[in-house]
Amino acid sequence: MSGKAKRGLYDPLRHGSGRAGGEPYKLSRSKIELFLQSPRMFYLDRRLGIKVPSGPAFTLNSAVDELLKREFDILRKKGHAHDIMKQYKIDAVPFAHPELDVWRQNFTGKQYLHEQTNLLIFGAVDDLWVNPKGEIIIVDYKSTSTSKEISLDDQWKQVFKRQMDIYAWIFQKSGFKLNDTGYFVYANAEKDRPRFDARLEFALTLHPYKHDSSWVESVIFDIKTALDGNKIPPSDESEYSQFLDEAVRVLGE
Secondary structure: OOHHHHOOOOOOOOOOOHHHOOOOEEEEHHHHHHHHHOHHHHHHHHOOOOOOOOOOOOHHHHHHHHHHHHHHHHHHHHOOOOHHHHHOOOOOEEOOOOOHHHHOOOOOOEEEEEOOOOEEEEEOOOEEEEOOOOOEEEEEEEEEOOOOOOOOOOHHHHHHHHHHHHHHHHHHHOOOOEOOEEEEEEEEEOOOOOOOOOOOOEEEEEEEEEOOOOOHHHHHHHHHHHHHOOOOOOOOOOHHHHHHHHHHHHHHO
């Protein structure tokens, strides 16, 4: 395996206990999600460098995210509330902090070193609001195009909830006072216009979620145990793990 392929992998000797002076190991929110979905694929990815295939880049979604950030940033400088906050009676304004742009970057994000495992947990937030009590509100932007009512109860949206749970854990551990409710700002591209005219029109809706970070730390300990082990976890029900099993079976015949 080339040196480039090994970059970013966990080494039990190099990334030992923080108290023993080991180098902290950066672990992103998305890799925690990978572990939750498949400990086996997580181990192959982080220990052996066998990458899980990535999906296509959702560039339109990224464009909506960027434009929403710019829109809220204009109000952040003025200390004004956004119309969607007024519409949903959220008593808050966009939170101004000198490190916000760093916290938004995918490869830096907001970080917290979990000293007991020496894992540097990080995740990139979309936005933060603050209410008159000084409580920080975690906000995530999502975009879609559907004629159905948007709901956070869909099975695949549980990933979004866990994402916010991890953000909440990072900020709480970093000493921030959080409101127990975060929000998903959904931009829904409308499809009932008679013509395209080279533009999309979006309806913005706000969806509250009472985040729960109580599960996060125990999973971090489980991840540390898995990373320090020298045995590949057994097969599981994840799509990629099943694909790998079938590939190994066919190639072995």
